[in-house]
Amino acid sequence: MRALLDTVDKALDHDVNILILGESGSGKGWLAETIHRFGSRRDEPFVHVDCAAIPVDLFESELFGFEKGTFTGAVDRKAGRLELAKRGTVYFDEIASLAQSQQAKLLRALEERRFTRLGGAGEVHLEARVVSSSSADVNAALRRDLLYRINVLTVTLPPLRERKEDVARLAEGFARNAGKRVHADALRLLEDYAWPGNVRELRNAIERAALMTDGDTIVPSALPLAEPAELVTVAARDGWTLDELEARYIREVLRQTKENYSRAAEILGINRKTLLEKRRKYGIE
Ligand SMILES: Nc1ncnc2c1ncn2[C@@H]1O[C@H](COP(=O)(O)OP(=O)(O)OP(=O)(O)O)[C@@H](O)[C@H]1O
Ligand SMILES: [Mg+2]
Known part of the structure; x- marks a missing residue:
């Protein structure tokens, strides 16, 4: 994440188009807004275009706007999203869901840096920076020329399960x-969970737990985790070696017994001397 943010940071004040990839909930929208907020265009608008939600036949009027009287119901001239973004940022969310015809129209506007409102004659200049995102395979869904246009810089947000330090x-x-x-035991539980819904799921879990918590500390039992991960599941998923598994188990037993070595040895089914040897072997403090 740090390397990724460094890269983004370098691109902030350059007008390169940025494509953000990542699983659902990994923070693509968050990153797009962060890019806007910290870039040179921060005082201009941030306009969100939800490509998956705009019906195909409304795409052009949404994007480019229309002149008064262009079609029934066009009682007034309306600016499109590209125009509303002014010199700010336009964020094409889930851009891989654009149909071919929409892709062609968008590409043209991006290439020429100008477009016309529907039913209009005059041209409007496209001055906004373009940030796009996708949780789907852009290579399969987007035409080459559009892809090259939007991904001058591509950043891929890792799923939360691959950045434990962030949890x-x-x-x-x-x-x-x-x-x-958050209580230390609760943090450990959070770190061992796989977070299929990524940061969004984590945020929801904490916000719900906070509501359930009267005191000021969120404890493990307050956490609404969908499927608390079995230690062995976590170990296999993250590729722990047997030694790592053993070391972690010993460390946990020592913690729970408050470092009562006789008691810990009893739980582990080994003698005290073996426990001390293993402790030294694994460098357990
Ligand atoms: N690094 C972060 N710091 C703080 N909050 C974050 C961070 N990353 C994500 N979030 C928060 O997590 C939630 C999910 O993030 P976001 O909506 O950006 O994900 P997304 O990748 O756009 O998901 P989707 O593909 O479903 O649209 C949001 O509430 C967002 O504010
Ligand atoms: Mg999003």
Whole structure:
């Protein structure tokens, strides 16, 4: 994530088009807004175009706008999203869901940096920066020339399960916004969960837990995790070696017994001496 943000940071004040890839909930919309907020265009509009939600036959009027009287119901001239974005940022969300005909029209506007309102004669200049996102395979869905146009810089947000270090930081941030803290045991549970819904699921989990929590600390039992991950599931998924699994298990037993070595050895079914050897072997403090 740090390398990714560094790359984005370098591109902030250059007008390159940025394509953000990543699973649903991984933070594509968040990153697009962050790019806008920290870039040179921050005082101009940020306009969201939800490509998956705009019906095919409304695409052009939404994007380019229309002149008064162009069609029934066009009682007034209306600016399209590209025009509303002015010198700000236009964010094409789920761009891979655009139909071929829509792609052709968008490509033309991007290439020529200008377009006409439906039913209009005059041209409008496209001055906004273009940021796009997709959770689907853009190579399969988009025509080459459009893809080249929008992905001068491509950044891929890793799924949350592949950036464990972010889980605690994000969880604490979401909790702080709700006036809460997260108990260390709860953080560990969060870190071991696979987060199929990525950051969105984490945010929801923390916000719900915060509502359920009367005190100021969110404890494990308050967390609404869909399927608490079995340790072995986590281990296999993340490719732990047997030694790692053993080391972590020993560390956890020592923690739970408050470092009572006799008691820990009993639980582990080994003698105290073996436990001390393993502790040294694994560098357990
Ligand atoms: N790095 C982050 N810091 C703080 N909040 C984040 C971060 N990443 C994501 N979020 C939050 O997580 C939620 C999900 O993120 P976002 O909506 O950007 O995901 P997305 O990739 O656009 O998902 P979708 O593909 O479903 O549209 C949002 O509430 C967003 O604000
Ligand atoms: Mg989104």
